[in-house]
Amino acid sequence: MKLYELSTAHQQVFDLLLDEDSDLEVLEETLQCIEGDLEVKVKNGIGLIRSLEAYHDAIEVEEKRLSQKKKTTKNRIDWIKNLYKQTMEIMKKDKVQTPIGTMALQNNPGSLVIDNEKLIPAEFTIVIPEHFEPNKEKIKAALKAGMEVPGVRIMRGKSLRIR
Numbered sequence: 001m002k003l004y005e006l007s008t009a010h011q012q013v014f015d016l017l018l019d020e021d022s023d024l025e026v027l028e029e030t031l032q033c034i035e036g037d038l039e040v041k042v043k044n045g046i047g048l049i050r051s052l053e054a055y056h057d058a059i060e061v062e063e064k065r066l067s068q069k070k071k072t073t074k075n076r077i078d079w080i081k082n083l084y085k086q087t088m089e090i091m092k093k094d095k096v097q098t099p100i101g102t103m104a105l106q107n108n109p110g111s112l113v114i115d116n117e118k119l120i121p122a123e124f125t126i127v128i129p130e131h132f133e134p135n136k137e138k139i140k141a142a143l144k145a146g147m148e149v150p151g152v153r154i155m156r157g158k159s160l161r162i163r
Contacts, residue, residue: 009034010044014051 013030016022034041088096088105095104114120139149 010048014048017048017052018055 009030013027013034016027016030031045034044036044084103085105088094088103093105095102134152139152140154142149143152143154
């Protein structure tokens with residue numbers, strides 16, 4: 001069901017759902033007040049959900065496009081900075097001042113490079129204790145097989161499916 005196929009009341013609810021400032025309790029009351037038999041309400045509810053899913057998918061596509069654009073822009077910035085850094089190094093200039101800003105080369109703090117961890121004396125190492133995490137697959141299999149595992153349980157819920 002496309003957005004234009006929603007009832008007028010459900011189109012208004014869709015618009016309210018897209019408004020981030022809408023109070024969900026008011027939206028729930030609005031949905032409860034829409035008159036019609038259950039089948040019509042469910043049909044329009046499915047249309048509302050599918051419209052929101054389509055809107056969500058469109059946002060994801062745009063998010064990926066913008067993320068790629070952001071990455072490309074960052075790479076271009078880094079490329080230009082590197083080009084100017086190389087040029088200033090070749091020209092043996094540490095600083096260039098202009099009316100809109102200053103470009104300068106500076107020494108970074110030294111970074112540690114470890115060539116061989118085995119050669120480092122014990123006094124320069126730390127012990128990181130091992131930590132344990134529950135093996136959820138193994139626990140679930142044991143519970144399904146009828147075993148009791150202290151501290152865990154299987155919880156079943158219900159979800160809404162639209163086919």
